[in-house]
Amino acid sequence: MSAIHPDQVSAAKLAGMMRPPPEPEFDPVTRDGSLVEDPAVRAPLVLGKDTSFNDVTETVCGYIEKGPGRWFWPVFFLVSQVAGLMPLMILYLIITGVGVWGLNNQVDWAWDITNFVFWIGIGHAGTLISAILCLLKQKWRTSINRAAEAMTIFAVICAGTFPGVHIGRVWMAWMLFPIPNSNAIWPNFKSPLLWDVFAVSTYGTVSALFWFMGMIPDFATLRDRAALRIMRASDPSVMKVDRIRCFVYGMLALGWRFSTRHWHRYEKAYILLAGISTPLVLSVHSIVSFDFATSILPGWHTTIFPPYFVAGAIFGGFAMVLLLMIPSRELFPGMKALITLRHLENMAKIILVTGFMVGFAYAMEFFVAWYGGNQYELHVFLYNRVVPDWVDPRGAPYWWAYWSMIICNVVFPQLFWFKACRQSPVVIFIVSVAVTIGMWFERFVIIVTSLHRAFLPGEWHMFFPTPVDILTFVGSCGTFLTLYMLFMRFLPMFAMSEIKAVMPQANPHKH
Amino acid sequence: MAAAAKPRIFQTEQGTPIFGVMAEFATPADIYHAAEKVRDAGFSDWDVYSPFPVHGIDEAMGIKRTRLPLLVAVVGLSGAVLGFGFQYWVATQGYATVVQGKPFGSWQTFVPVAFEIGVLFTAFATLLGMLIFNRLPRWHHPLMCNERFLKVSDDRFVIAIEATDPKFDPQAVRTLLQKAGATSVELVEDK
Known part of the structure; x- marks a missing residue:
């Protein structure tokens, strides 16, 4: 073992044998958190001049073992109170009936389905990051994939609740699934609404499996650390917590022991899951869009919907990932070394690209409405959405919803043309808020503005949300955040084994 | 030695x-x-x-090289076939209903659900197959x-x-x- 090999130096430091000497040769990568100017050189994925494998373990496990800080439980208390609104409002709905929502004979889908599509769309970013970016060998995904996958699952939970309770007779919700029953009734497999049931439940299940499989090695790390402390401990009060950790994380780790023969199959399984999740994630929002596209309603009956919905879902999902990551970076010690400006900049670029796809889809919808020559469709696009009622008497009073959507989804992301904006967490956060609002409005515009003035003017009706509508949605945001905070507190927030594998000293062929 | x-x-x-x-x-x-x-x-x-x-x-x-992909392919494809067959049975035998004037067994409408069931089987086969081949838990x-x-x-x-x-x-x-x-x-x- 020669003493100057950088790998060996860092390993000796890991073993506590020596501090590494300063690296003598010129290092083109600035490792202080700033991004690299030279386009041929990539910014490092993990910051810090001599960040070791052990530093990564200590940082990530520290969030669980030491806790995220004093701010956590008070914030959690507030957020969980908001979450409580959701079951409360659903209970009120079940006891009283769907009349507590603002629905009417013309607008029979409104906030419920808007919220469903909003949440399921957010749920697409996690699988995109973990599956598609994995297949494309985008190594920068490693430090954001775990949190994004968690977010996906919690968003799917929020999404699944809305169609479950909007069916009116909630106690009949089991009939959504093909369960043998005494009436010998089976569901209608020719309905896109049933495809949706299968798409969303499959998506939720597969995402959870993917998420769990990714966490197995990290559970094993937490288990081993607790076991080591038990072996060495003298203080029994510390040991009690560690015994619980050792048992719970031990059960979840399934006896993982970091064997290479296991890693070999594990990596293959990971690629297989990524490979199957990629068409899955594209299919889910396509099928959600079929709920609308296969109807004959002008404004819904559009062949562009599947790709348009998928692009919008990725767009909105990345905004939500950024909304969660940017405050976490500030609040958790050491996280800025793992989620670097390079990660934020890459996500900002994806928002810019998908924002363009969404903008293009808005334009194409319009073009086809005009070019297709269907007067009902043109009317919906022109007067139900774009033209304000104070400009033309044929205009509908929902013009502000349409224009909010355009400003939030098409105008705001243009800031990301500028490097300074892409690298400023504050600007990224503001744009992400705008995109999240804009994507909610997109679904509201599609659903409500199409429905409220359809073929017969005698049926035209406005939709106004009731407090129950609003509080159910607020409650779903609370549920989402509550689940996410529990995740941050008790589960490994970063894929430690994956981060270690992309660190420079992990490469056995580096010379 | x-x-x-x-x-x-x-x-x-x-x-x-x-x-x-x-x-x-x-x-x-x-x-x-x-x-x-x-x-x-x-x-x-x-x-x-x-x-x-x-x-x-x-x-x-x-x-x-692990033979996991083979297992996954077999289970996934049988899931899709099973899903398709079940829908066909429901639409033609179990609860035959005329929907939008289409034939009972119009296969095009069965594709999305067959795909989803295939994916579901694939995912379970991948995770469980990986664990079983590794003799875990x-x-x-x-x-x-x-x-x-x-x-x-x-x-x-x-x-x-x-x-x-x-x-x-x-x-x-x-x-x-x-x-x-x-x-x-x-x-x-x-x-």
């Missing part, structure tokens, strides 16, 4: 059976080259333990009693050669691993 002539059960002086010999290495590069040496020495019951899959170590160890392993081994999950790199290997000989294995650049070598008991 003369190992074949020796009795196949190794134990300590106290009579505890021996699991094998475990050696620690400092870096991924070290363990990569050591794995090549152990492979070339012709061992079969041995393994490399590392906090992350070291790039290219599968070849350095001479691991054969397994709650205990002799190595897990070793304090040094527990640090593998953090930042250590370990090779363990097991006593069940036909070529196993405690002294020869120890020399081999030391020559390969191990920072420490120790005997692991099967507790």
